[in-house]
Amino acid sequence: MDVVNGLLHGFSVALQPANLLWCFVGCFLGTVVGILPGLGPAATVAMLLPLTFNMDPAGGIIMLAGIYYGAKYGGSTTSILLNMPGESSSVVTCIDGYQMARRGRAGAALGIAAIASFVAGTVGVLALTLIAPPIAAFALSFSSPEYFALMSLGLALVVLLSGASLVKGLLSLLVGLWLTTMGTDLFTAQSRFTFGQSQLLGGIEFMIVAIGVFAIAEVLATVEGGVKSQVLPVPRGLRNLLPSWEELKACRFAFLNGSVVGFLVGVLPGAGSSIASFISYGIEKAVSKHPEKFGTGVPEGVAAPEGANNADTGGALVPLLTLGIPGGGTTAIMLSALILWGIRPGPLMMQETPDVFWGLVASMYIGNLVLLLLNLPLVPLFAQILRIPAYVLFPIILGISVVGAYSTSGSLFHIALLAGFGLLGYAMVKLEYPTAPLILGFVLGDAMERALRQSLMMSQGDLSTLVTRPLSASMLVMAALILLTPLLGRLNRWRVRAIAE
Amino acid sequence: MNKTAFRDGDVISGGLLAALGSYIVLEARAWTYSGPEGPGPGFFPIWYGILMIGLSLFMVISKLMTARGDKGDAYDWRAIGRSLSTWLAFALAVALLKPLGFLLSFALLTFFIVAIVFGRSLLTAAVTAVAVMAGFQITFPVALGVPLPVGLLGF
Numbered sequence: 001m002d003v004v005n006g007l008l009h010g011f012s013v014a015l016q017p018a019n020l021l022w023c024f025v026g027c028f029l030g031t032v033v034g035i036l037p038g039l040g041p042a043a044t045v046a047m048l049l050p051l052t053f054n055m056d057p058a059g060g061i062i063m064l065a066g067i068y069y070g071a072k073y074g075g076s077t078t079s080i081l082l083n084m085p086g087e088s089s090s091v092v093t094c095i096d097g098y099q100m101a102r103r104g105r106a107g108a109a110l111g112i113a114a115i116a117s118f119v120a121g122t123v124g125v126l127a128l129t130l131i132a133p134p135i136a137a138f139a140l141s142f143s144s145p146e147y148f149a150l151m152s153l154g155l156a157l158v159v160l161l162s163g164a165s166l167v168k169g170l171l172s173l174l175v176g177l178w179l180t181t182m183g184t185d186l187f188t189a190q191s192r193f194t195f196g197q198s199q200l201l202g203g204i205e206f207m208i209v210a211i212g213v214f215a216i217a218e219v220l221a222t223v224e225g226g227v228k229s230q231v232l233p234v235p236r237g238l239r240n241l242l243p244s245w246e247e248l249k250a251c252r253f254a255f256l257n258g259s260v261v262g263f264l265v266g267v268l269p270g271a272g273s274s275i276a277s278f279i280s281y282g283i284e285k286a287v288s289k290h291p292e293k294f295g296t297g298v299p300e301g302v303a304a305p306e307g308a309n310n311a312d313t314g315g316a317l318v319p320l321l322t323l324g325i326p327g328g329g330t331t332a333i334m335l336s337a338l339i340l341w342g343i344r345p346g347p348l349m350m351q352e353t354p355d356v357f358w359g360l361v362a363s364m365y366i367g368n369l370v371l372l373l374l375n376l377p378l379v380p381l382f383a384q385i386l387r388i389p390a391y392v393l394f395p396i397i398l399g400i401s402v403v404g405a406y407s408t409s410g411s412l413f414h415i416a417l418l419a420g421f422g423l424l425g426y427a428m429v430k431l432e433y434p435t436a437p438l439i440l441g442f443v444l445g446d447a448m449e450r451a452l453r454q455s456l457m458m459s460q461g462d463l464s465t466l467v468t469r470p471l472s473a474s475m476l477v478m479a480a481l482i483l484l485t486p487l488l489g490r491l492n493r494w495r496v497r498a499i500a501e
Numbered sequence: 502m503n504k505t506a507f508r509d510g511d512v513i514s515g516g517l518l519a520a521l522g523s524y525i526v527l528e529a530r531a532w533t534y535s536g537p538e539g540p541g542p543g544f545f546p547i548w549y550g551i552l553m554i555g556l557s558l559f560m561v562i563s564k565l566m567t568a569r570g571d572k573g574d575a576y577d578w579r580a581i582g583r584s585l586s587t588w589l590a591f592a593l594a595v596a597l598l599k600p601l602g603f604l605l606s607f608a609l610l611t612f613f614i615v616a617i618v619f620g621r622s623l624l625t626a627a628v629t630a631v632a633v634m635a636g637f638q639i640t641f642p643v644a645l646g647v648p649l650p651v652g653l654l655g656f
Contacts, residue, residue, distance in 0.1 A: 185542040391619040395611035457539030
């Protein structure tokens with residue numbers, strides 16, 4: 001199936017009434033989640049995933065993706081009105097967005113954020129549409145050594161970009177690998193790290209780890225600081241939300257910059273939309289004729305990071321859908337969802353399950369339009385969500401987490417584990433251990449061990465098979481170079497500064 | 502923020518991870534490392550266990566070497582106390598799921614969070630607890646058909 005036919009097929013799936021509804025539900029929930037500080041898309045997707053188990057896979061993944069990119073739209077509202085990012089990826093939008101709002105241009109700032117998100121989000125999906133098929137075709141030649149090397153490269157990138165300390169990133173990854181090894185070894189039926197508990201023979205459910213480390217830990221971290229800020233008023237009426245012609249004209253390059261940077265950074269595992277938005281803001285400021293005005297409320301300072309933040313989604317889905325390698329927490333949960341539905345993301349996905357692959361891609365075009373229509377006229381309504389007291393919100397999040405975990409496992413033992421993983425996630429936040437490597441180690445660890453053992457079985461235990469095949473050798477060399485970055489003082493200082501900012 | 506405390510955190514977590522790595526290696530040594538059909542179940546854990554020991558010891562030693570004489574800032578233990586008391590209440594609610602069921606144990610958790618953690622009035626806490634649990638009952642078992650954990654009282 002070529003791209004055009006694939007996309008047409010995708011639209012025939014995405015435009016089915018049920019899938020349109022799921023797309024709308026996902027976008028709506030995503031917007032709400034994006035607006036609420038302290039609740040991210042990863043936590044929401046993790047909490048709601050168990051409720052999608054009985055859904056049609058295409059409808060389920062369309063809804064989960066809607067939450068993922070919808071949260072990015074919603075995050076800007078909180079940044080602009082509250083000077084507090086609804087999502088980590090909306091941090092940069094605070095800088096100029098809040099200043100615009102303070103000068104009485106809240107409506108225009110929200111409008112620019114929505115338009116930039118729509119333009120860049122659509123460009124990101126278009127790039128995904130065009131780039132995914134050739135990458136998948138190329139990946140068809142991969143065998144176990146290449147898959148092992150690819151996963152090593154992806155995990156090395158995640159470790160490099162997810163935190164200032166490479167050692168802590170690696171340790172987080174190793175804990176993820178240990179957790180995924182728990183249970184019965186598929187090759188030999190040997191039980192590993194089960195502590196004599198029969199409930200652990202089947203391993204730990206991914207959802208228990210994800211909900212604990214993301215949702216519970218986020219609640220605990222937010223409870224610590226409390227949410228105390230003044231929400232700026234939102235002008236009513238669509239006309240007051242549309243930016244002026246001059247403001248739109250000033251954002252022309254920012255739309256393009258955000259789209260390109262966001263997509264390219266999104267493709268890199270571990271980089272994430274926060275880094276994309278910082279880079280595009282930096283580029284926008286560097287090429288601006290009036291860089292000194294950045295930080296005082298310029299529309300380009302809103303358009304560039306918001307665009308990058310949204311184009312990143314299309315990029316992040318490229319390695320997930322074509323190689324089966326997630327680049328971050330939310331895509332790791334989406335990978336887990338696809339596997340639970342019996343779908344294996346990778347080079348064969350668009351041939352084996354075209355409904356899911358192309359249906360998802362097509363739904364993202366529709367979803368971006370839905371989000372534009374939702375976010376422009378309904379922003380005053382969504383802003384009211386910011387008035388929900390935290391003391392009401394937190395018990396709801398904790399309750400949904402438990403219901404989600406219980407519906408996955410049906411076991412109180414696993415809910416007790418959930419509480420344990422919540423504490424682990426909180427401790428990691430406090431001690432500055434990045435959580436993304438743990439989640440990706442957990443989700444990829446099993447496949448990575450299998451690929452390594454299969455490679456060594458094929459070569460009768462000869463490790464050189466990993467470095468004698470050109471593709472796997474080059475990926476392993478790249479992974480090693482990435483992990484040696486801290487030894488290159490100047491490059492590492494730049495990396496640490498970029499992450500710290 | 503106290504840099505010494507941060508380093509203490511790194512040293513303690515590094516020590517715990519070194520212990521975990523040692524446990525992993527010791528356990529994995531009892532399993533087949535390599536057999537006629539290729540690597541066994543002990544192969545992968547031994548390598549990441551060794552890596553875990555090495556990295557965590559490296560972190561501990563490098564922190565201990567750089568921590569001397571630097572007082573730095575302190576953790577906000579009051580704020581951490583709010584989080585930890587919330588977690589303890591959550592853990593207790595989970596432990597009470599079997600005897601009390603979801604609705605009762607989480608109503609108590611909600612009451613605790615509203616009244617103690619956020620310092621609202623007892624009336625606000627009680628109303629919030631009842632309203633939130635009513636919302637759960639209507640949303641999950643009634644509307645979505647998703648069961649909630651049931652206690653000895655049958656709900």
